[in-house]
Amino acid sequence: MSGQVGDLSPKQAYALTQFRVRIQDILPDLPAQHDQYLLRWLRARSFHVAKAEAMIRKHIDFRRNMKVDTIISDWTPPEVIRRYVSGGMCGYDKEGSPIWYDVIGPLDPKGLLMSATKQDFMRTKIRNIEMLQRECRHQSNKLGRNVESVTLIYDCEGLGLKHLWKPAIETYGEILTMFEENYPEGLKRVFLIKAPRLFPMAYNLIKHFLCEETRRKLIVLGGNWQEVLRKHVDAEQLPVAYGGTRTDPDGDPRCRTMINYGGTVPRSYYVQNFIKAQYDTSVTISRGAVLQLDYHVSAPCSLLRWQFSSDGADIGFGVYKRTEEGSEQKVAAMLEVVPSERYNAHLVPEDNMITCAEPGMSTVSFSPRGSATRWRCFLLHCEHIRPDRTRLTPT
Known part of the structure; x- marks a missing residue:
């Protein structure tokens, strides 16, 4: 059987029914809810319902993080x-x-x-x-x-x-x-x-x-x-x-x-042709290590802005919010705000910001990946700016 609508084996038809039941909570967030669309995910995972469910739930996060709907x-x-x-x-x-x-x-x-x-x-x-x-x-x-x-x-x-x-x-x-x-x-x-x-x-x-x-x-x-x-x-x-x-x-x-x-x-x-700035900090990070910088956001609607480049290779970067104040906490246990991605910051310096809706402790994380043994990360700015535009240094 091809696994298409109208050409399903009894086992495939049962898998489709189970799949629809298991993802009932996220169906409204999908671009389509008809059987043809759901079968695409099942075929991609050989009609293994649990694997197809994990795949489509990850896709929902992808759509939200990348603002795919708009x-x-x-x-x-x-x-x-x-x-x-x-x-x-x-x-x-x-x-x-x-x-x-x-x-x-x-x-x-x-x-x-x-x-x-x-x-x-x-x-x-x-x-x-x-x-x-x-x-x-x-x-x-x-x-x-x-x-x-x-x-x-x-x-x-x-x-x-x-x-x-x-x-x-x-x-x-x-x-x-x-x-x-x-x-x-x-x-x-x-x-x-x-x-x-x-x-x-x-x-x-x-x-x-x-x-x-x-x-x-x-x-x-x-x-x-x-x-x-x-x-x-x-x-x-x-x-x-x-x-x-x-x-x-x-x-x-x-x-x-x-x-x-x-x-x-x-x-x-070429972006680097225009960048004529003195970097505030130069940090060497070993492969497998993680550099975390903490910023205490004291007022709602503050901005967290970052500007950085790397030397020799791209680098992972993400923004997180601490869920436990006043304690050591690893990135994996924090709330993900900007998902960690690899940035080609060795070619194009990164410059971006987010609005922090609530007060609390925010953490930016740099994580080298790849075959090199050490990275240098140049921080042009990484700062918290309150609504009154006052800049605060990292804690």
Whole structure:
């Protein structure tokens, strides 16, 4: 049995019933509640109900932390990402699924990662996925049948050593992991076209981020790639540049109004080119160690602001609230306020803040990760600012 609606074994049907009962409390927080949507999570965990429940509950936390429900309307990617990250949605396959194009050649990984934070790239990808999911729902309503996945055409022409830069591979791996954990069954198939000789090396670097089911959906096409694409996509839905008849209104065969082709990022976008500041503190942190800085928030609606960079590698950072005043408490026992993530602060200094709704003790935590043995973390600012704008030093 396929595990799809209408093709369930008795065991699969029972698992679906149990799954719905066990997640009854979070159903209103999900983007959809119908069986087709819930079955995606069960298939991703081979109909193991407890594992599927753990996966979808983690997804609810992800949606809340990343503000996924409003990311399309309330957040816009930085200009450098909008202009220089290639790709876009263009047309539908013969079954009505949206088609997304990733165009690797024009990408400038180093320029992009020197100009925007890893978190901005992650939010951009989430925003794109949510837009595609919304398009799938639109197609489902329009066609009267369930459309839940996307066809991806991955144009590998121009893939080179610059794309195998370690920070770029790490960032891409984190994005793939995020996709696998939060959008199961989101891909119908992936066509890889114009793959150069370097492709096997590139694939070996990222394949461990992909589950076995996703790997099976990868289709590497040879010299007849245009013919194969036309078997799955009607010519009028396929750009002329990819073997179809579709053009932009002005006749552009590459459909640039829908597919961005990126390019080399001008150095004027590089964030470090503008940072001319003396850091307040330089701290060396050993691998496996954690640096905690405590701030006593004495007034509600105060701001907690941080600015930092790291030397040589990215670094983990999170913000927590102590649940026990006046005692030593490890981060794991605190209330998570800003989830710990890896920041490419060795390329782009981090600058952000939160509003502390209630008084209490807040803790910022730095945690090195990776193969290096020691990190230097430069603290430009890490401060608590009261509503009257008075700055307080850490306790």
